[in-house]
Amino acid sequence: MKRQPLRLAILEAMRILEEAGVASPRADAELIAAHVLGVDRGRLPLVPLVDPPVVEAIGKLVAQRAKRVPLQHLTGWAGFAGITLDVGPGVFIPRPETELLVEWGLRLIHGREYPVVVDLCTGSGALALAIAHERPDAVVYAVDIDPNALAWARHNADKQAAAGDTPIRLYSGDVGDSTIFAELDGLVDLVVCNPPYVPPGGDLPPEVVDFDPPQAVFAPDGGLAVVRQAVATACRLLKRGGGVAIEHDDTHGSAAPALVASRKVLTDVQDHRDLAGRPRFVTALRG
Numbered sequence: 001m002k003r004q005p006l007r008l009a010i011l012e013a014m015r016i017l018e019e020a021g022v023a024s025p026r027a028d029a030e031l032i033a034a035h036v037l038g039v040d041r042g043r044l045p046l047v048p049l050v051d052p053p054v055v056e057a058i059g060k061l062v063a064q065r066a067k068r069v070p071l072q073h074l075t076g077w078a079g080f081a082g083i084t085l086d087v088g089p090g091v092f093i094p095r096p097e098t099e100l101l102v103e104w105g106l107r108l109i110h111g112r113e114y115p116v117v118v119d120l121c122t123g124s125g126a127l128a129l130a131i132a133h134e135r136p137d138a139v140v141y142a143v144d145i146d147p148n149a150l151a152w153a154r155h156n157a158d159k160q161a162a163a164g165d166t167p168i169r170l171y172s173g174d175v176g177d178s179t180i181f182a183e184l185d186g187l188v189d190l191v192v193c194n195p196p197y198v199p200p201g202g203d204l205p206p207e208v209v210d211f212d213p214p215q216a217v218f219a220p221d222g223g224l225a226v227v228r229q230a231v232a233t234a235c236r237l238l239k240r241g242g243g244v245a246i247e248h249d250d251t252h253g254s255a256a257p258a259l260v261a262s263r264k265v266l267t268d269v270q271d272h273r274d275l276a277g278r279p280r281f282v283t284a285l286r287g
Contacts, residue, residue: 001051001052002052003049003050003051003052004049004050004051004052004055005048005049005050006033006044006047006048006049006050006054007048009033009050009054009055009058009059010029010030010033010044010058012059013025013028013029013032013033013058013059013062014026014029016062016063016066017029017062017065017066019066020065020066020067020068021068022065022066022068023205028065028071029062030044031071031075032058032061032062032065032071032074032075033058035061035074035075036054036057036058036061037050037054061074068205068206068207068210068211069207069211070093070207070211072087072088072093073087073088073089073093073211076088078093078094078124080094080096080098080099080126080130081098081099081102081103081126081130081133081134082130082133082134083129083130083133083160085124085125085126085129085156086124086152086155086156086159087124087152088152089211090148090149090151090152090213091123091124091148091149091152091153091213091216092123092124092149092212092213092216092217093124093212094123094124094126094194096275097274097275097276097280098126098127098194098247098281099130100272100274100275100280100281101127101192101194101245101247101272101280101281102127102130102131102192104245104272104281104283105117105127105131105190105192105243105245106131106134106135108189108190108243109135109138109189109190112189113137114137114138114139115135115137115138115139115189115190116138116139116141116184116187116188116189116190117131117132117135117138117139117140117141117188117189117190117191117192118140118141118142118143118181118184118188118190118191118192118237119131119140119141119142119143119168119192119193120143120175120191120192120193120195120230120233120234121143121144121175121193121194121195121196121216121226121230122142122143122144122149122153122170123144123149123152123153123194123216124149124152124153124156125142125152125153125154125156125157125160125168125170126194127142127192127193127194128140128141128142128153128157128168128170128192129156129157129160129165129168131190131192132160132165132166132167132168133160133165136165136166137166138166139169140166140168140169141168141169141170141171141181141184142157142168142169142170142171143170143171143172143173143175143180143181144172144173145172145173145174145175146213146215146216147172148213149213149216150170150172153170154170157170175193175195175226175229175230175233176226176229178232178233178236180233181233181237184237185236185237186236186237186238186239187237187239188237188238188239188242189238189239189241189242189243190242190243190244190245191230191233191234191237191238191242191243191244191245192244192245192246193227193230193234193244193245193246193247194246194247195219195226195227195229195230195246195247196215196216196217196218196219196223196226197219197223197224197226197227197247197248197249197252198217198218198219198223198249199218199219199222199223199249199251200218200219200220200223202218202223202249204217222255223248223249223251223252224248224252224255224256224259227246227248227252227256227259228259230244230246231244231246231259231260231263231266232263234246234266235263235265235266235286238286239286240286240287241285241286242285242286243283243284243285243286244260244266244283244284244286245281245282245283246260246281246282246283247280247281248279248280248281248282250274250278250279250280252279253271253278253279256271256279256282257269257270257271257282260282260284261284263284264287265286265287266284266285266286266287267284267285267286267287268283268284268285269282269283269284270282270283270284271283
């Protein structure tokens, strides 16, 4: 069997993915090739020639990606804020834009010893585990109502703990429950939340509509129902000087900050844009 240039296989993959309407054909083609070869993407130039079975394996994954199966479902993982999370069917795939929310939270608790952090709607565990990774002294609680998401979060939490991170405290519960984490009322330094926030009927790519769990994407009340619950819970949990950061839909650039500002105990309400310049998350401090 004659070895073939990897570069040609990647170019063919890019062509197929571009025709399928995939947003990042080059990155996805290279990440698929790196996954098949078991190397980092940056090391692909060091692999000039590959055997035909490698080309075939790349082609099979590219065909799946061209059907808009998320790249992360094909590779089994998603990078997020310095950690690697295992993901797959049944759990929301964390997005790079949410890393800005984590950065804001870490700045807020910088210099605080043993901060208490709560992640509402934790999903895969992304926010909680990223913060625990950066702040080994933090006491991090996380909650989700979906048993499938919790199974993924537990798996990721166990994996991070085995790698040396401080274990998080993971719970099953409803963010709208007024008694959730009642023992932490007035004691929390930081509340973070990436809730379901897309208005029903929102225009989304197939990767989201067909593969992300709908209960992790869509919310009633124009997408603001769970955001509203998260704000109420944060008001109860936060200590004086504590802060909350909640992601929202890019159509909520006015509505989400107004909702937060309506709570008298919250001050310094600010909305933040994502890397594409779209309104993405709102923050506030407990006065």
